[in-house]
Amino acid sequence: MTNLTVNLPGLNLKNPIMPASGCFGFGKEYAQLYDLSQLGAIMIKATTAETRLGNPTPRVAETSSGMLNAIGLQNPGLEKVMASELPWLEQYDTSIIANVAGSQTEDYVEVARAISSAPNVHALELNISCPNVKQGGITFGTDPNIARALTRAVKDVSSVPVYVKLSPNVTDIVQLAKAVEEGGADGITMINTLLGMRLDEKTGRPVIANITGGLSGPAIKPVALRMVYEVRKHTDLPIIGMGGITDVTDVIDFLSAGANAVAVGTANFVNPFVCPEIIAALPEKLHDLGYESVEELVGRSHRL
Amino acid sequence: MTNLTVNLPGLNLKNPIMPASGCFGFGKEYAQLYDLSQLGAIMIKATTAETRLGNPTPRVAETSSGMLNAIGLQNPGLEKVMASELPWLEQYDTSIIANVAGSQTEDYVEVARAISSAPNVHALELNISCPNVKQGGITFGTDPNIARALTRAVKDVSSVPVYVKLSPNVTDIVQLAKAVEEGGADGITMINTLLGMRLDEKTGRPVIANITGGLSGPAIKPVALRMVYEVRKHTDLPIIGMGGITDVTDVIDFLSAGANAVAVGTANFVNPFVCPEIIAALPEKLHDLGYESVEELVGRSHRL
Amino acid sequence: MIRQEKMVVVSQQQIARNIFELIVKGDLVQDMQEPGQFVHIRVADSFEPLLRRPISIAEINREESQFTMIYRSEGRGTSLLAEKAVGATIDVLGPLGHGFDVDAAKAKAYLIGGGIGVPPLYQLAKELNAKGVETVHILGFESKEAVFYEEKFKALGETHIATVDGSHGTQGFVTHILNELPKDFDTYYSCGPTAMLEAVQWAYPEKQGFLSYEQRMGCGIGACFACVCRTTKSETDYIKVCSDGPVFPAGVVIV
Amino acid sequence: MIRQEKMVVVSQQQIARNIFELIVKGDLVQDMQEPGQFVHIRVADSFEPLLRRPISIAEINREESQFTMIYRSEGRGTSLLAEKAVGATIDVLGPLGHGFDVDAAKAKAYLIGGGIGVPPLYQLAKELNAKGVETVHILGFESKEAVFYEEKFKALGETHIATVDGSHGTQGFVTHILNELPKDFDTYYSCGPTAMLEAVQWAYPEKQGFLSYEQRMGCGIGACFACVCRTTKSETDYIKVCSDGPVFPAGVVIV
Numbered sequence A, B: 001m002t003n004l005t006v007n008l009p010g011l012n013l014k015n016p017i018m019p020a021s022g023c024f025g026f027g028k029e030y031a032q033l034y035d036l037s038q039l040g041a042i043m044i045k046a047t048t049a050e051t052r053l054g055n056p057t058p059r060v061a062e063t064s065s066g067m068l069n070a071i072g073l074q075n076p077g078l079e080k081v082m083a084s085e086l087p088w089l090e091q092y093d094t095s096i097i098a099n100v101a102g103s104q105t106e107d108y109v110e111v112a113r114a115i116s117s118a119p120n121v122h123a124l125e126l127n128i129s130c131p132n133v134k135q136g137g138i139t140f141g142t143d144p145n146i147a148r149a150l151t152r153a154v155k156d157v158s159s160v161p162v163y164v165k166l167s168p169n170v171t172d173i174v175q176l177a178k179a180v181e182e183g184g185a186d187g188i189t190m191i192n193t194l195l196g197m198r199l200d201e202k203t204g205r206p207v208i209a210n211i212t213g214g215l216s217g218p219a220i221k222p223v224a225l226r227m228v229y230e231v232r233k234h235t236d237l238p239i240i241g242m243g244g245i246t247d248v249t250d251v252i253d254f255l256s257a258g259a260n261a262v263a264v265g266t267a268n269f270v271n272p273f274v275c276p277e278i279i280a281a282l283p284e285k286l287h288d289l290g291y292e293s294v295e296e297l298v299g300r301s302h303r304l
Numbered sequence C, D: 001m002i003r004q005e006k007m008v009v010v011s012q013q014q015i016a017r018n019i020f021e022l023i024v025k026g027d028l029v030q031d032m033q034e035p036g037q038f039v040h041i042r043v044a045d046s047f048e049p050l051l052r053r054p055i056s057i058a059e060i061n062r063e064e065s066q067f068t069m070i071y072r073s074e075g076r077g078t079s080l081l082a083e084k085a086v087g088a089t090i091d092v093l094g095p096l097g098h099g100f101d102v103d104a105a106k107a108k109a110y111l112i113g114g115g116i117g118v119p120p121l122y123q124l125a126k127e128l129n130a131k132g133v134e135t136v137h138i139l140g141f142e143s144k145e146a147v148f149y150e151e152k153f154k155a156l157g158e159t160h161i162a163t164v165d166g167s168h169g170t171q172g173f174v175t176h177i178l179n180e181l182p183k184d185f186d187t188y189y190s191c192g193p194t195a196m197l198e199a200v201q202w203a204y205p206e207k208q209g210f211l212s213y214e215q216r217m218g219c220g221i222g223a224c225f226a227c228v229c230r231t232t233k234s235e236t237d238y239i240k241v242c243s244d245g246p247v248f249p250a251g252v253v254i255v
């Protein structure tokens, strides 16, 4: 029997596959389609201290093998997430990773403290990399000093392990990874979206109301994979890799490059069953490649 | 009659379309297919002081709507380019932009001084952004101070206007653009490739011998367009835009975002006639959009 | 229940300029609840184009397990859809969203559609007529060449056509026709460009109405927050076109 | 002259496991010079998959303006190619590169091919035979199911087959057969995996030989420097497989 389990700080995953934050809401919609207990974990939509309405529409645009989004962290706010979304998720036997966002350190700290105390939140994902909010967000993710300090502040109040989500929109991703490691991060999740733009061909106007948006989907996979590979060379922290994953082969690539687990974002929109399908395909794929467990395969590209 | 001409420092272009450096060699191969005098200009392959053998093969890999390359600046070296490639190009009525590369300032200066004196070289394109060479190259393109100093050094010796080619692999492209502007750049060309990677699905080995390569093609267009738009907001320098252009609509997008002219790279490999086809389609497209000249359309997204 | 199914193309026909009628067959039809729901279509096996395309359900044939879509072939996705021949399979996710409240109309209803907003009104008209509600159809198109289903609507009730260029029916917009028609109906239903929905809403402030909205979509099932609209119901909330809509009672959506 | 042409599919047939024979028609055929040249094929109208696929010319029929390709449907590009039906058009760039020197052989030639390296040897065999050169064909495949064109080669001369699993012909590699054969030929021609080309070259250091190489390609016409190999001719230069090759005299390419 192929062993799919992955053990990471706070997360004893039955398999390394989870939906990425923002692409799966709080699970309710996909629960109409399949049993969420199949999933290794669920990264829920970014939660902020207050209700956020997000950006005006249009919020998405299609690009070659990818899409842009500028949702702007719309979410019902900490209180409602704690009161209704998280309790609802308790019926499923899977780990919940809460994506925490804000526009200043205090916001992050407030959300982290509260949400990490929810009984079914197993880890936090610190979203210092959202390109679609005017204040904070991405600046936290591009300055190593700020990223380090924010990680430490959140780490100090969190009752569960803290994973920090890195932005690809930086000159040196390794430097950021090192910074959050110094700040006490228990793990890294990467990558968030690349900043991009699309124009309406008739008018020349940006298609996305926010002007720019975050690029995701297969188009960004080569960049994501390169970054995971580079960061793995420089840290032993667990990495949850993502960016353009659409099938089991993509998963193998990220694990090979050094990710310990992976998240699937945009592909859920194209094929809502993509996560369970990948989970089902994984044992045979590992077996064909000559591996008996996920953990054996992790990082193989570095051992050649 | 729609006016396609574009006048930029050193470059009086009959139209704004030119092949991008490294995707067109020194023109000989495409000259078998069509008359190069149709082109607005030609950006020739990077030239270094000495002959460069470049990287081992495989040097290219396909990705979703894109490709990776790690040619490693293979070129016959300054002497041969001056002695045979450039003189051969004199038969064509088009502007030549010489792409200058090196691994230290002295190399750049040497090549720039010599090649800018060739009778048919109208401008230099300073390649401070090649991701595929171990030394120099990209570090020049990611540190604003180094970029500024290099630009100044080259500017001092060049007999023709100097355009600096920016790397997208940076946190803040505007900062780099400002730096080269301060260094005396006459214009900016952007973007070079995004650093990426692909793994062999069976072995987990990087497909490209150099491990990482530069991502180009339609996949990167949203990133390129966003960067051109941002840089245009902060400088009046001429911009030659590129990244994923495959047809006349893409050209309109880059011009709208603020590019004064555009270059076509990877698309030449897919459709070797792409440049003349775009040039032929441009007048009608401009007309349909209600413009009588290229220069009228440039930057329209900023005027909405 | 929402299903993802490879449905089989039974018929594909061009019925007006750039307008295609596509009939597909599969089990998913049995779950269709209301006229005005839509499906989300994956047009290619590859990830290019990436996103699914939302298309309304235009007619439901439960006995044959078939349903009809009418769409404009315009961009990359719909052009690929137009290439699907009889026998080909299409990846359909649906039925999605909430449609028109058929029970709301009492005696007489106005069905007001514009362009590719017309299709869902056809199944609606059929169901209303089946319930004994008289339907009047006011349909707007660009020009004569773009008109479709005129005879089919006529077979169900009084039908007025407006074309922007006047090449068929009344010249102008549906509102030009509405101005001339009596207000002797109890309920209106509308689907079309947002500007048209706004105009219709303004025209009948006192009537009960239902409007079907469009937004750019990601997931199509309510998970990604791409397709939201502001709502009069709450200052601190949005409604999602894909899962709360696409049909909302008049007065609910702020555009 | 190199042309880009929308060529029409005349025939598409599976002839072995995952192996397809594709015949297309168009003017470009008239420019084909030598066996061993190749074409560069765009398999989709979209940019996904992005790059063209290099495929050898397996047989040329100038009268009918047709040529044959034989390819293994494996990855994304070749799978799409296998879907092209009779009547469809395919975007072909070619003819490209330099092929086998047919005039080099005097009386007897060995044609040594492995897997999808076998196809270009077929046109070569035909041309050599037409010139009165006796050809012996030594062809290696994975297994019985992968073997193709055996009868066609037999019709042109002595033909030996090796399969890795021994399910047909000699068990092992082409070199196992070569070891048993006399060295009474004047020229050899070979196309196949690089390891095979190396082995063949080692086996006949004293003979005149021509080898066809593979490399990952970008442009296919010599402009991008993707497909280079080091050469014994110069320490400071590369040769390009696409435009200087794919066929080189033995001893020229360093692998």
Ligand SMILES: Cc1cc2nc3c(=O)[nH]c(=O)nc-3n(C[C@H](O)[C@H](O)[C@H](O)COP(=O)(O)OP(=O)(O)OC[C@H]3O[C@@H](n4cnc5c(N)ncnc54)[C@H](O)[C@@H]3O)c2cc1C
Pocket: A061, A062, C038, C051, C052, C053, C054, C055, C056, C057, C069, C070, C071, C072, C073, C074, C075, C076, C077, C078, C079, C116, C117, C119, C120, C213, C214, C215, C216, C217, C246
């Ligand atoms: C609930 C709903 C029902 C619809 N019903 C129909 C119908 O029955 N018939 C019909 O012809 N059209 C209908 N549309 C509009 C249809 O979805 C778009 O015309 C179609 O998605 C455009 O795709 P494309 O490939 O032609 O264009 P592209 O330009 O390639 O599309 C690019 C992206 O923009 C999105 N997009 C473009 N236009 C629209 C639009 N108007 N609304 C939403 N997304 C858009 C596409 O889905 C895609 O993600 C409906 C839209 C919605 C939201």
Ligand SMILES: Cc1cc2nc3c(=O)[nH]c(=O)nc-3n(C[C@H](O)[C@H](O)[C@H](O)COP(=O)(O)OP(=O)(O)OC[C@H]3O[C@@H](n4cnc5c(N)ncnc54)[C@H](O)[C@@H]3O)c2cc1C
Pocket: B061, B062, D038, D051, D052, D053, D054, D055, D056, D057, D069, D070, D071, D072, D073, D074, D075, D076, D077, D078, D079, D116, D119, D120, D213, D214, D215, D216, D217, D246
């Ligand atoms: C000069 C030349 C002649 C060839 N002739 C034939 C032939 O007659 N019949 C045949 O079946 N094959 C031939 N090949 C190999 C053929 O080009 C590859 O099998 C094919 O490109 C793989 O594409 P894919 O879509 O199946 O694979 P994918 O894995 O989707 O290909 C991904 C990328 O890698 C490239 N690639 C993968 N394998 C190879 C390879 N072996 N050589 C070069 N590029 C590769 C592809 O072109 C593409 O750019 C030839 C190759 C060369 C260089």
Ligand SMILES: Cc1cc2nc3c(=O)[nH]c(=O)nc-3n(C[C@H](O)[C@H](O)[C@H](O)COP(=O)(O)O)c2cc1C
Pocket: A020, A021, A022, A023, A045, A046, A069, A071, A073, A099, A127, A130, A165, A191, A192, A193, A215, A216, A217, A218, A220, A242, A243, A244, A245, A263, A264, A265, A266, A267, C218, C224
């Ligand atoms: C519509 C959408 C919304 C997203 N929202 C969030 C978010 O709230 N928090 C976050 O950390 N990442 C968010 N992301 C980024 C994804 O989690 C993921 O990092 C990125 O999309 C790359 O993965 P993919 O290519 O598989 O989509 C969002 C992405 C999309 C497409």
Ligand SMILES: Cc1cc2nc3c(=O)[nH]c(=O)nc-3n(C[C@H](O)[C@H](O)[C@H](O)COP(=O)(O)O)c2cc1C
Pocket: B020, B021, B022, B023, B045, B046, B069, B071, B073, B099, B127, B130, B165, B191, B192, B193, B215, B216, B217, B218, B220, B242, B243, B244, B245, B263, B264, B265, B266, B267, D218, D224
């Ligand atoms: C095969 C290849 C070789 C390249 N060589 C060079 C080069 O020598 N100098 C340079 O400045 N850019 C080089 N580039 C980058 C292109 O000029 C261009 O900036 C980039 O590919 C983005 O444009 P595209 O998406 O249209 O290809 C190369 C790109 C490719 C694909």
Ligand code: FES
Pocket: C216, C217, C218, C219, C220, C221, C222, C223, C224, C225, C226, C227, C228, C240, C241, C242, C243
């Ligand atoms: S499209 Fe995703 S929430 Fe509506």
Ligand code: FES
Pocket: D216, D217, D218, D219, D220, D221, D222, D223, D224, D225, D226, D227, D228, D240, D241, D242, D243
């Ligand atoms: S493939 Fe471009 S030089 Fe050979």
